[in-house]
Amino acid sequence: MSILNAIQEKLDSLHQKERALAEYLLNHPRQAVQMTITELAAQSGSSPATISRFCKTFHSHNFPEFKQKLATELVQMTSTPNQYQDIVAGNPLHEIVAAITANHLRSITDTTQVLDQAQLRLAIEALHHASRIDLYGSATSGIVAQDFFHKLIQIGKAAAAFSDPHLQLTSAASITRNDVAIGISYSGETPETIHALRCAAERGATTLSITRFGANTLTEHAAIKLFTSSAEVGMRRGDMASRMATLHVIDVLFTGLVSEHFELYVPRLRESYQTVELYTSGKEERKTK
Helix, strand or coil: CCHHHHHHHHHHHCCHHHHHHHHHHHHCHHHHCCCCHHHHHHHHCCCHHHHHHHHHHCCCCCHHHHHHHHHHHHHHHCCCCCCCCCCCCCCCHHHHHHHHHHHHHHHHHHHHHHCCHHHHHHHHHHHHHCCCEEEECCHHHHHHHHHHHHHHHHCCCCEEEECCHHHHHHHHCCCCCCCEEEEECCCCCCHHHHHHHHHHHHCCCEEEEEEECCCCCHHHHCCEEEEECCCCCHHHHCCHHHHHHHHHHHHHHHHHHHHHCHHHHHHHHHHHHHHHHHHHCCHHHHHHC
């Protein structure tokens, strides 16, 4: 689950009317997708205005779009396990293999459901036109940032990945309107990443966030917002499914970028591969003798 899980996590911080609406949606999601906005307002003790604001909080432009996303999620729930499988002491190895495989597949499937293709297209075009690309992420998100950095330099994009909070801010301070800054944080609440993306936004750069689905602080400073599955709980001890979900988004972005501008980037990819092979295979050494 992504939308319902995000609502559950946000429950305690909602105002009274929004909380009543959230509780109704959590308890009666299948009924809600069959209702009009007026019917849902009456059943949940809220109002159409409250429902409209609520939908925007959870990244839907309006109630029909929210219902469509929720309905898709409910259909998916019938064909996949309801929960991620956590680490269990003494599990047989074959069960561990099956559990981790299921978690990763579930994470990628859930993430695909919440990917907004309009936002993806904006991100791809922003990356293509960027003079420079800054990537900000700490801990596991920093590893994901490094992965994207490696991909981008293969196609000749000027990019850098920063995990150190001081270096993030130092780089963000020199960013321009021609550049893109990407903040990666599963929770969307990593202070260092928030500060760096906010700084980049203030300098006029195009800002992009990659976080779990739901309302969070990092997205407030992003012009383009991409989301991953938000259902991982117990597995957060290893950041396993969340890492796979974020890498999935990175792979979609990179493949979309190269595919959209194939004639420009594929020759660069080929040249990068051939250069690495030349200098690491010993061919260049033999050539100079």
